[in-house]
Amino acid sequence: MTPRQPRPPSARPIDTRAFDLLSLTMALVLGLHAPHLPWWLAIALALILGWRWWQRRQRIGRVPRWLKLPLLAMLTLAVIVQYGNIFGRAPGAALAVGLLILKLLETEVARDVRVGISFACFALMVALLFDQGLVATVVVALGLLPALATLRALEPGQLPAPSLPRALLPSLALTAAALPLALLAFLLVPRLSSPLWGAPAQDQARTGLGDSMTPGNFTDLLTDDHPAMRVSFDGAPPAPDQRYFRAYVMWHFDGRSWHRPDPRYAPSRPPAPLEVASSVQYRISLQPTRRRVLPMLDVPLQAPAQATQQADREVMADKPVNDPLDYIGRSALRYRLQPDLDERSRRLGLSLPADFNPRTHALAAQWRQRHGSDDAAIVQAALALFHNGGFRYTLAPAPLGRDSVDDFLFDTHEGFCEHYSSAFTVLMRAAGIPARVVTGYQGGYWNKFGNYLLVRYSDAHAWSEVWLAGRGWVRVDPTGAVRPERVSLGAAAAAGDQLAWYRNDWLQGLRNRWDIVNRWWDQGVIGFDALRQRGLLTPFGIRDADTATLGVLLAISGVLFIGIGLAWALLRRQPRDPLRGALRELERKLARKGIARRPAEGPQHYLSRAARALPGQREELASLMRSYLELRYAHDEPPTEPLRAFQHAVRDFRIVDVVK
Amino acid sequence: MRDLLQRLQRRAERRLPALTRYRRPENLPIELHRRRIYIVPTGFGLGFSVLLLVMLVGALNYSNNAGLLLTCLLGASSAASMLVAFRSLDGLRLGHIRAGHAAAGQPLELILAFDSRRPRNAIRIDLDASTIAFALDGHASALVKLTLPTEQRGWQPLPRLRVWSSWPLGLFRAWSWLHPEQSVLVWPRAETAGPPPQARADDARHLRLHRGDELAALRDYHAGDPQRHIAWKASARHENLLVKDFEQPQSHPQWQLDWRQLGGLDNEARIARLARWLNEAQVQRRHYSLWLPGNEIPGGSGPLHYARCMNALAQLP
Numbered sequence: 001m002t003p004r005q006p007r008p009p010s011a012r013p014i015d016t017r018a019f020d021l022l023s024l025t026m027a028l029v030l031g032l033h034a035p036h037l038p039w040w041l042a043i044a045l046a047l048i049l050g051w052r053w054w055q056r057r058q059r060i061g062r063v064p065r066w067l068k069l070p071l072l073a074m075l076t077l078a079v080i081v082q083y084g085n086i087f088g089r090a091p092g093a094a095l096a097v098g099l100l101i102l103k104l105l106e107t108e109v110a111r112d113v114r115v116g117i118s119f120a121c122f123a124l125m126v127a128l129l130f131d132q133g134l135v136a137t138v139v140v141a142l143g144l145l146p147a148l149a150t151l152r153a154l155e156p157g158q159l160p161a162p163s164l165p166r167a168l169l170p171s172l173a174l175t176a177a178a179l180p181l182a183l184l185a186f187l188l189v190p191r192l193s194s195p196l197w198g199a200p201a202q203d204q205a206r207t208g209l210g211d212s213m214t215p216g217n218f219t220d221l222l223t224d225d226h227p228a229m230r231v232s233f234d235g236a237p238p239a240p241d242q243r244y245f246r247a248y249v250m251w252h253f254d255g256r257s258w259h260r261p262d263p264r265y266a267p268s269r270p271p272a273p274l275e276v277a278s279s280v281q282y283r284i285s286l287q288p289t290r291r292r293v294l295p296m297l298d299v300p301l302q303a304p305a306q307a308t309q310q311a312d313r314e315v316m317a318d319k320p321v322n323d324p325l326d327y328i329g330r331s332a333l334r335y336r337l338q339p340d341l342d343e344r345s346r347r348l349g350l351s352l353p354a355d356f357n358p359r360t361h362a363l364a365a366q367w368r369q370r371h372g373s374d375d376a377a378i379v380q381a382a383l384a385l386f387h388n389g390g391f392r393y394t395l396a397p398a399p400l401g402r403d404s405v406d407d408f409l410f411d412t413h414e415g416f417c418e419h420y421s422s423a424f425t426v427l428m429r430a431a432g433i434p435a436r437v438v439t440g441y442q443g444g445y446w447n448k449f450g451n452y453l454l455v456r457y458s459d460a461h462a463w464s465e466v467w468l469a470g471r472g473w474v475r476v477d478p479t480g481a482v483r484p485e486r487v488s489l490g491a492a493a494a495a496g497d498q499l500a501w502y503r504n505d506w507l508q509g510l511r512n513r514w515d516i517v518n519r520w521w522d523q524g525v526i527g528f529d530a531l532r533q534r535g536l537l538t539p540f541g542i543r544d545a546d547t548a549t550l551g552v553l554l555a556i557s558g559v560l561f562i563g564i565g566l567a568w569a570l571l572r573r574q575p576r577d578p579l580r581g582a583l584r585e586l587e588r589k590l591a592r593k594g595i596a597r598r599p600a601e602g603p604q605h606y607l608s609r610a611a612r613a614l615p616g617q618r619e620e621l622a623s624l625m626r627s628y629l630e631l632r633y634a635h636d637e638p639p640t641e642p643l644r645a646f647q648h649a650v651r652d653f654r655i656v657d658v659v660k
Numbered sequence: 661m662r663d664l665l666q667r668l669q670r671r672a673e674r675r676l677p678a679l680t681r682y683r684r685p686e687n688l689p690i691e692l693h694r695r696r697i698y699i700v701p702t703g704f705g706l707g708f709s710v711l712l713l714v715m716l717v718g719a720l721n722y723s724n725n726a727g728l729l730l731t732c733l734l735g736a737s738s739a740a741s742m743l744v745a746f747r748s749l750d751g752l753r754l755g756h757i758r759a760g761h762a763a764a765g766q767p768l769e770l771i772l773a774f775d776s777r778r779p780r781n782a783i784r785i786d787l788d789a790s791t792i793a794f795a796l797d798g799h800a801s802a803l804v805k806l807t808l809p810t811e812q813r814g815w816q817p818l819p820r821l822r823v824w825s826s827w828p829l830g831l832f833r834a835w836s837w838l839h840p841e842q843s844v845l846v847w848p849r850a851e852t853a854g855p856p857p858q859a860r861a862d863d864a865r866h867l868r869l870h871r872g873d874e875l876a877a878l879r880d881y882h883a884g885d886p887q888r889h890i891a892w893k894a895s896a897r898h899e900n901l902l903v904k905d906f907e908q909p910q911s912h913p914q915w916q917l918d919w920r921q922l923g924g925l926d927n928e929a930r931i932a933r934l935a936r937w938l939n940e941a942q943v944q945r946r947h948y949s950l951w952l953p954g955n956e957i958p959g960g961s962g963p964l965h966y967a968r969c970m971n972a973l974a975q976l977p
Contacts, residue, residue, distance in 0.1 A: 114704050114830065118711050121734060125715050125727045132726035140730060148737065151829040155782035157793025170828070174744070178736035185732040186725075195721045323723070526725050562739070569743040569750065570694055 013060050013108050017161055018153035022113055023053045024164075025120050025146040026104055032127040032140060033097045036090060038082050045101045052104050063105040071102055093126050110154045117147050134521040145171045181561045188554040190547040191530040209247050209293070209439055209460055214257040215404060215418040222395055222416065224457035225511070227287055228441060229295060230519050232452040234281040238297070240443065242333055244463065244475065245295040245455065247440040249312035251348045253429075255356040256404060258422065258437045260314075261348075269311040274299060275472075277334035285523060286325045292316045295440050297331040298475075304328055312436075313337070324527050336472040341434060349434030349467060357405040357426060364430030375433050375468050379476060382427050386420060386481040389413065393483035417479040417486070421462040424478040434467040438475070442486075450516040461486075579631055579638050582647045586624065593655050603628055616656055624649055685817070685841035691753040692823070697836045699746055705831035708738065738831050745834040748780050748825045755801055757818070759844040761967060763935070767807040768844060770818075775801035782827040785838075787819065813848035813931070813974045847970045850936035851929070857915050857937050878902045884964040914959055915941055915948040931973055938973070942966045952976060 014022075026049055034042040048071070052063065075098040076086065083091035100123055103116045124143045128136065148171035153161070161167060209221070229245075237243075250258040282297060294307055294315045303309040304327035307317045317325070338345070364378075371377040390413050397415040400407040405426045408419050421437050428435035442461035444453040463477040479486050537545045537553075545553075587597050590610050597606045607625035611618045627646050631638040701709070712735050719727035753775050760769035772785070779798040784791050787806050796802045810816060824835035878891055881901035891902045917937050922930040934950070941948040942963075949959035950969045953976075957969055 110830075114707075118708055122711060122715060125719065125730050128719075128727040128730060129722060129724055132724055137726040137729065140726075141733060144730075144734060144737070148829060151831075152827075154830060155793075155825075155827050157783065157795050158781045159779060159795045159797055174740055174828070175733060175737050178733060178740045181736035181739065182729070182732040185736065186729050189716070189720070189728065189732070191723065192720050195723070196717070197721060525729065528725055529723060565740065565743045569747045 012110075014110055014113055014154065016057065017164075017167070018110075018113060018150055019056055019107070020053075020164060021146050021150040021153050021167065022107065022116060023049065023104065025117065025143065025150055026101060028143040028146060029100060029120050029123045029127070030097060032124065032136075032143065033093060033130075036130050037094050037097065038078075041078055041082070041094060041098070044078075045098060049101050049104060060108070062108050068102065068105050071105070072099075075099070075102065089129055093123075093130070096123050096126060113150060113154055117150050120147055132526055134518055134525075137521075137525075141175070144175060148174060181558070184557050184561065185554065187528075187533075187536065188550050188557065190550045191528075191533050193530045209289075209291075209295075209441075211248050211291070211293070212257050212259045213248075213250060213418055213422070213437060213439055213462055215400065215408070215415060215422050216397065218416065218418050218460055218462070221460045222458050226457055227454055227515060227518065228457045228459065229284050229286045229455050230452050230515075231282050231284050231297070231444070231455065232450075234283075237446060237453060238280060238333055241480075242298065243443055243453065244298050244438075244461070244477075245441040246298060246300075246314065246438055247293050247295045248438070249314055249465075250437040250439065251351075253351075253353060253422075253426065255353045255402070258425075271309045271313050272311060272338040272473075273340075274301070274313070274332060275336040275339065276301065276332040279330055279332045281328065281330045283326065283328050285519070285527075286321055286327070287522075288323055288325075289321050292318075292320050294321070294325075294327060294329075296329045297333075299332045299335055299337055301330045301332060323529075324522055326523075326527070338467070339470070339472045341467050346434050346467075349436055350429050350432065352426065352429050357403045357430075359403075359406045359410055360423075360426055361430045363409070364427050364432075368431050375466070378431050378433060379428070379466060379468075382424055383476070383478060383481040385409075386424070386478050391415075391420075391482045393479070393486065417462045420478040420482060421464045424476065425464045428464070428466050436465050436473075438463055438465055442477075445512040445515075447512060447516055447519075449513065450519060452516075452519065454512060454515050454519075578647065579628070579643060582643075582650045583628060586650045586653065589650075589653060589655060603632075614655065617653075620653065624653070685839045687841050688757065689753050689755045690838055690840060691751065692749050692836050694746075694750060697746055697749050697834055699742060699832050699834045702826055702830060702833045705738075705833075708831055712738070738829065741829040742832045744828050745825060745832045748783065748827045749823065749834050749836055751778075752776055752780065752783065752796075752823070754838055754840065757840060757842055759842075761845075761847060761970070762810055763847045764810050764813045764849040766810060768810050768846065770806040770808050770844070772804045772806060773801045774804060780825075780827075783823060783825045786822040786824065808844065810846040813846050815843040815975075816846050817843045845971060845974050847974045848931045848935045850939050851932040852936075854933050854936060856940075857917055858921065878904060884962065886963065915946055916951070916959075917941075917948055918951040919953055920951065927976070931976060934973055935970070938966060938969050 027046075030042065030045055030049060037045075055063070075095070079086055079091050079095050079098070082094070085091060086095050096119075100116065100119050103112070103119065107113055107116055121144070124140050124147075127140055145168045149168050152170065153167070162169075210217070231245075248260055250260050252259040252261065279301060280297065284295070286294065294304065294317050296313075296315050299313050300309065300315055303315045306319075307315050307327070309315050315329075341349070367378050367381050371381065389409075392414040393416060394414045395416055397419060398412040400412065405423045408415055408423050409427075425435040425437050439460070439462045441455045441459045442463070443459045444455040446453055461479070463475060463479070465473040465475050468474050533550070534545050537549070542549060583603065587606075590596070593614070595610045595613050601609075604625060607621055607628070611621040611625075614621065624646070627642065627649070631642055631646060712731060715727070715731040715734070719725075719731050755773040755775050757773070758771040760771075762768035774783075774794075774796060776796045776798060780796040782793060782795065784793045785804060785806065788809065790807070792804055792806060794802050794804050806821075808816075808819070818840050820837055820839040822835055823838050824833055826833045878894055879902065881890065881895075881903045885903045889903050891904050895901045915937065917934055919930060919934070922933060925933065934952075938948070938950070940946075941961075945961060947959050947961045948965075948969075950957040950972065952972055955972045957965075957972060960968075
């Protein structure tokens, strides 16, 4: 055996504890990224991670190069096959996580670990680009703990290591101590008003409502439980059956789908006239949709800032909603919308594709004959048909053929809001009543702790509007005729037991209540942008805090925190000397009688002087002096029992005034 | 590069003692306090701050507030680790130093006793190119063994020691100088080969009982008795430590080592030869006495006697 040169500490293989912690960090990063990685890649990386961990326990050493290089090539290839390139958020993240796991294969010395941990911290932040919800952020922040613990474990010369979970505690304490500074920096770091380079594609936004409607295509939406928007009202919220949020108004029917008029060809017209009897003001926080439409309660009076109102009182933002958006709206609850119908709208509201749905046309003609010119009676007849005709509300209806409305009305008899509103509108048009389809959200959960209405994607809804002479456009919700709970209680109640197990009642209730925390997080943390930051210091008299002000404040408060930290670092608890303390007490008592200890006077001289001055207590003072001298000079450390006796004696010492 | 830096440092310390806070040797105990602890980021710390910057710009660019919060948390934790690094040295106390024995050219063992009122981790001491890491549990003092290279016999002042720590995250390095005012005595180097001492003729008659391999009796322990002679089993039954007394008919005569006999040699050669004789006598467990100018050591044997002789030899002018 040849003698080895002693290697420098940085080149020595790391111990098992550090490697375990590093593997734990990597596993956490992989777990956080797993939801948006291709499943086969996630599993393959997890297997590599587990194998390497096991292999390092058996034998310390790097994985040979002939194994590492093909794995690297396979990873790059896999990412390119999956995503087409290696740039962009999703492929970049997949590549980063893959490289991180492969880095583990060659990690043997402290330097490798430090590189790996730095990269893991970066990968943790990348995970937040995919989901910056409260839970995700907290989990990612907890991911810092094993990372910091790994760095700790690298330092040589430590006290015996505690168990693995307890090894994380000091890191927790460190991050907890750093939290105030972190929050302050978060508040004061100047935000960019525009990105330095291309902002990422916001494909994490849910699409929400589409601008066309085909009966049956809401199903995905109706099972999506994520919040679509949150609404808080000035004053009392409207009754549940008035919580209709209008997004799109659809006129064109091609036999299968409903469409909006193409905005490129429709001439822009002023909003339809509106007579208002009562109105309500509210504030909506909309989740990103990547679309321009802003849902508004019922019929909005005017558009919020940076949005315009269309002819049908749809509200469109100037730019697609890529970030959470807050806006204030004012809507009419009792109103007359477009009391005088112009000829163009009447023609549009009555048009139907030719040669479709003959049985529906026949039924409508039959009603028209029976009720004469009484439009309201025909509406009632249609609602009565839905209510009594054996219709069923289901999220999984049978497919429909070419004459979709005929099939639905006379054969399948099952469907959800899209089917009912579509069929109802076609019936009305066939009977000669102008009608249109409106989509949006209906219902929502009233969170009484936060006083806001939580509207989920599953609250998406479609209903109809018919134009009646003298009343204008009147909202008719044919789904309500079939399933009144849909309107009064919401989508989940209407769906009954068709939903997955995790949406049962109490769990849903819990989720609804928990939503207040999400709301607070979304508004307070995620939505804290450059604009809100500028208004941050208004309570302190700074109206428009610009970047320079924020920078100065950040510096000042950073210095303040460093000062606090230094005070802690410099804090030295002087070990208290109990014997000295007891003597001080005795000195105070004697000083009250005018026998003060002189600066250069030793305890023996001083106490003898006191004994002479107080002849009545000479014995007592002499005994105190003896025990003090013994305690002080006979031992290195005063023994406990005699020390306590001395302290008691000093406490019980009273100076008796001698009347001379 | 490294040499150049070290030379620059030495030059700077000589020229600018105030700036470089060059510390003169000082008496033990030495307690580290804030005015003599310095902190700089390590290479890893610099790299890590670049990473933090990248994370910050990324989070700001994508206006990802959760990412920004994470970056702030990581940055604040790093900053807090600087204070922890400082605190791991602050209040550290070097109580005393015990030096071993070594001949010139051999490494000399130093034992440094550090104590502290609170536990400390990962404190390191640099001496020459070697680094020792140790921890303190806050109760007992930590004994740190260092080896000091020696060159020539006589009193050798202790070099300046760098005590440092990059605890807890390796991002910052806190360090301080320890320059204790203490010297260690280095024994002379023995010559490799030479004649044996001239034995007096009558020495052979002085055969008497001497420490040997055969167990004669048990007696009380005296300071200086070799540990391997302690009769542990027997001692367990008594209050005092007992030592096995060995006896052996002395086979070697007593040596009288005398400076004056080595007339033809210069001083250092004399010392080297005497040192070799002393070593041989010690190995052969002989009885010997030593005469040096101004110092006469009567006959004796054993490690204490040996050390006394060597010390006297080492201190010769």
